Amino acid sequence: MLALGFMVLMVIGTLMWLYVFSIYEVKYITSESVNDRGERLVCIHPVPLNSFGKPAPFRDLKSQYEILSGSERIGEYVEDDYDTKFIVKGDSGAAILVKAISEFSLYDTVLEIK
Numbered sequence: 001m002l003a004l005g006f007m008v009l010m011v012i013g014t015l016m017w018l019y020v021f022s023i024y025e026v027k028y029i030t031s032e033s034v035n036d037r038g039e040r041l042v043c044i045h046p047v048p049l050n051s052f053g054k055p056a057p058f059r060d061l062k063s064q065y066e067i068l069s070g071s072e073r074i075g076e077y078v079e080d081d082y083d084t085k086f087i088v089k090g091d092s093g094a095a096i097l098v099k100a101i102s103e104f105s106l107y108d109t110v111l112e113i114k
Contacts (some may be wrong), residue, residue, distance in 0.1 A: 041063045
């Protein structure tokens, strides 16, 4: 009886790991705000998704970013542990294209910031 309980616990733990805690895709959330000096602050936050399309619990990931175009519009650029923040100079001009690279994504994601 004890062995059967242990086997059931192992199966449930394995299924939880495969479907709930494993990262299947990455979604990038961008948010914009205005800081105290009146400059536009853009924050990019990567969200790991599990097999159900929900955020994977207890998992964080780091992404790398490469600016494809519009680098002249970027002022200060700050990367902390999990978020990337930068200041956008001016309201006019071409959109900023940022390529996000993560070890859990099959393809790189290109983000457009206007």
